[in-house]
Amino acid sequence: MKSGDGSVWLWRLAPFVSIGVLLLGWEWLARSGVFTPFQLPAFSVVVQRIWEQAQSGDLFINVGLTLYRSLVGFLIAAIAGIIIGVGMWRSAGIRWFFDPLISVGFPMPKIAFLPIVILWLGLYDVTKISMIVLDAIFPVITATLIGVRNVDRELIWSARNLGTREGELMRQIILPAAMPMIFTGLQVALPIAMIVAVVCEMLMGGYGIGGAMMTASRFANSAGVFAGIVEIAVVGFVLVKAMAFIRRRLLAWHPESLEPSTV
Numbered sequence: 001m002k003s004g005d006g007s008v009w010l011w012r013l014a015p016f017v018s019i020g021v022l023l024l025g026w027e028w029l030a031r032s033g034v035f036t037p038f039q040l041p042a043f044s045v046v047v048q049r050i051w052e053q054a055q056s057g058d059l060f061i062n063v064g065l066t067l068y069r070s071l072v073g074f075l076i077a078a079i080a081g082i083i084i085g086v087g088m089w090r091s092a093g094i095r096w097f098f099d100p101l102i103s104v105g106f107p108m109p110k111i112a113f114l115p116i117v118i119l120w121l122g123l124y125d126v127t128k129i130s131m132i133v134l135d136a137i138f139p140v141i142t143a144t145l146i147g148v149r150n151v152d153r154e155l156i157w158s159a160r161n162l163g164t165r166e167g168e169l170m171r172q173i174i175l176p177a178a179m180p181m182i183f184t185g186l187q188v189a190l191p192i193a194m195i196v197a198v199v200c201e202m203l204m205g206g207y208g209i210g211g212a213m214m215t216a217s218r219f220a221n222s223a224g225v226f227a228g229i230v231e232i233a234v235v236g237f238v239l240v241k242a243m244a245f246i247r248r249r250l251l252a253w254h255p256e257s258l259e260p261s262t263v
Helices: 003-031 043-056 056-089 093-107 111-121 125-149 153-161 166-204 209-220 223-250
Strands: none
Touching: 003 043, 003 125, 003 166, 043 223, 056 093, 056 125, 056 209, 056 223, 093 111, 093 125, 093 166, 111 125, 111 166, 153 166, 166 209, 209 223
């Protein structure tokens, strides 16, 4: 192994050192007597609780449902956000209609609409997914609009002068050129989708990581609550890393893929 390869591996493993220190500190603090087991259960106890959930099958049901809601809402937000963003760039009328809505809606806490959505759609998955779409779509629209606006105008003019049709221009030049910025919006939207899914599950109850945490809280099961936190952290970490991997693969042609990355 070359010395450069060793430094690369050390750089990639560096983020896990801080996580290991955090978990060791958690275990030590829980067993030091500073907190009661109810206030802060030991990490080993939380791991045991997660193992029990896995043996009973509850872990896979709850994680699977949370992932399903998050990913379905994210995919809908991604497709709709890209279409709206491109539409706002191409049409002044579409931009005139959506621009005020985005300006007002982006900074708003969309979870405030949950009671209304429950009244309209009931206590079902469609409500949770709708809330995820409502939250996750804004960064996708914004990133798409910025991305297509920043495409080199000379590149577009040259393609049109060569007789490129509008559909081919969009597929072969504009969208690929805007893809790095679009992926940035998607990477922001994915954690938002996960967060909103868990929050909706907490507020609405039922199965899912958030619902399981609230059930554990009602029965004063501290280990169950912290188990949910660990599960959210692991699932979120995997989703973020998966999205970063997809970005590197799909943008292998882009100069950013040549730069060193820690993700």
